[in-house]
Amino acid sequence: MTQDELKKAAAHAALDYITEGTIVGVGTGSTVNHFIDALAGMRERIRGAVSSSEASSARLRAHGIDVFDLNSIDTLPVYVDGADEIDAGFAMIKGGGGALTREKIVAAVAERFVCICDASKRVDVLGRFPLPVEVIPMASSHVARALRRLGGEPRMREGFVTDNGNLILDVHGLSIDTPIEMEARINQIVGVVTNGLFAERGADILLLATAGGVERYVR
Numbered sequence: 523m524t525q526d527e528l529k530k531a532a533a534h535a536a537l538d539y540i541t542e543g544t545i546v547g548v549g550t551g552s553t554v555n556h557f558i559d560a561l562a563g564m565r566e567r568i569r570g571a572v573s574s575s576e577a578s579s580a581r582l583r584a585h586g587i588d589v590f591d592l593n594s595i596d597t598l599p600v601y602v603d604g605a606d607e608i609d610a611g612f613a614m615i616k617g618g619g620g621a622l623t624r625e626k627i628v629a630a631v632a633e634r635f636v637c638i639c640d641a642s643k644r645v646d647v648l649g650r651f652p653l654p655v656e657v658i659p660m661a662s663s664h665v666a667r668a669l670r671r672l673g674g675e676p677r678m679r680e681g682f683v684t685d686n687g688n689l690i691l692d693v694h695g696l697s698i699d700t701p702i703e704m705e706a707r708i709n710q711i712v713g714v715v716t717n718g719l720f721a722e723r724g725a726d727i728l729l730l731a732t733a734g735g736v737e738r739y740v741r
């Protein structure tokens with residue numbers, strides 16, 4: 523199976539976690555695109571979605587799925603999203619597509635985070651994938667210096683602006699043994715909006731697509 527076929531298999535498995543009549547939290551990325559396409563098949567049976575990016579909102583609307591403002595809802599039973607890396611404790615690196623901040627906000631509201639991945643995303647230690655950090659533009663040099671002091675090598679994502687009008691520093695060379703502590707330390711740097719470590723609020727369910735089928739893990 524190709525990596526894209528594995529992503530599609532994980533995405534389809536996530537439909538089992540959608541309750542009819544509810545609003546569904548939807549992430550961002552190529553795996554989630556498969557999920558949105560699959561969700562379209564049950565659009566008459568859900569109320570709609572809240573989305574973590576302009577790209578996902580556009581794809582949802584193109585399928586005729588209503589996209590709600592997050593501020594207009596009180597509860598969100600499930601959030602479905604991919605990851606760039608996920609470890610054994612269900613901590614993740616996210617933000618390869620630059621949507622990390624809105625993803626973290628929607629995930630914070632959701633009761634359950636269902637992570638959909640192909641097996642290549644499963645790692646023992648987070649950090650081989652460069653850690654995305656969203657920064658306020660005027661603070662980018664200051665934040666880069668602070669990230670170097672933490673042992674990383676930040677590189678500006680050239681020509682990229684987030685949906686929030688900010689920049690992304692991709693931090694190479696971090697070996698993240700203690701994800702919760704690292705997430706908090708980076709978020710304390712003035713000028714950081716948030717970073718792509720989802721450790722304090724990790725996934726609750728992992729749907730990991732392998733050549734042998736989709737494996738389901740519950741935290």
Ligand SMILES: O=C[C@H](O)[C@H](O)[C@H](O)COP(=O)(O)O
Pocket residue numbers: 549550551552553554603604605606615616617618619620621622625
């Ligand atoms: O900003 C992007 C998100 O965090 C994605 O969930 C992550 O990058 C994984 O993307 P993909 O499903 O394309 O591998």
